[in-house]
Amino acid sequence: MRGRVVIGVTLVVVAGVLWWLREEKEDAAAVAASEVGEAAVEAVTVARVEAAVLQIDPRLGARASIAGFVKDSRGAPIAGAQVCALATSERVTTEERRRPDCATSERDGHYRIAGLFPVRHEVVGSAPGFIPALYAQGEGASRREWVELRQGMEMLGADIVLEAGGVEIRGVVKDLSGGPIEGAQLLGNRQPVVVTGPEGEFSMWVRPGSSRCGRWPTATRTGATTVWRRGTSTRCS
Structure with missing residues (x-):
């Protein structure tokens, strides 16, 4: 039991x-x-x-800025170089992407571009006698030829190195009637913006080799939305 x-x-x-x-x-x-x-x-x-x-609409946030120095291949400063920041992001309109912000380098080669939308940009520099160049970071597969700006960002050290040997191209932008177009903006690949003078004349420095006017994508009149893609004649010399 x-x-x-x-x-x-x-x-x-x-x-x-x-x-x-x-x-x-x-x-x-x-x-x-x-x-x-x-x-x-x-x-x-x-x-x-x-x-x-x-x-978030980039137009509503604090603007950004980019600063650096323009130098030659030996490290000497280049004064009077033109540096332009071109927005490449789809977050801004096509018209806004066609309006680059530019600055001219000082005696010590320093430049600063302010008032930029906090989006991706390309930064390109050019000077008489030199080959235009983009600001780039990294090497090889990690090389980037653009910068990603954020709200209120002050990017420093965006130095651009230009190599000697650029070739000057001169031309005239006209309308269909043959009249010169003053203040037209020429926007090219890896090129700062070029603005035509009173007689429609312009000058730009490019890399040596074959170059045709037809390769330039757009010529826009300053302060207007007209794109002179058609109905524009450009004479190069």
């Missing part, structure tokens, strides 16, 4: 232990699931916040 009682008590104790262990596992699983759920919610929230930040 005692043996049966002991066995019965033992079975009850074992059953109680097993039940307790099961409850512990279920509680632990519930806690783990809760933590995973919270982490997932947090990750989704962060992603949504980051996406919202990216969608």
Whole structure:
């Protein structure tokens, strides 16, 4: 009789232990699931916040600036160089991308361009007698020829190195009637903006080699939305 009682008590104790262990596992699983759920919610929230930040209109935020020095291949400063920052982001309009912000380098080669939208830009420099060049970072596969500006950012050290050997191209921009177009902006690949003079004349320095006027993508009249892509004659010499 005692043996049966002991066995019965033992079975009850074992059953109680097993039940307790099961409850512990279920509680632990519930806690783990809760933590995973919270982490997932947090990750989704962060992603949504980051996406919202990216969608903020760049016109509403604080403007950015870029500064640096223009030098030749020996490290000597180049005064009077033109440096332009061109927005390449789809977050601004095509018209805004066609209006680069430019500055002229000082005696020590220093330049600064302010009032830029906090978006991706290309920064290109040019000077008489030199080959135009983009500001670049990194080497090889990590090389980048653009900068990602943020709200209120003051980017320093955007130095541009120009190599000697540029070739000058001169031309005239006219309308269909043959009249000169003053104040037209010539925008080319890896080229700062060039503005035509009173008689539609312009001068630009390019890399040696074959060059055709037809390769220049646009010529826009300053202060207007007209794009002189068609109906414009350009004579080069």
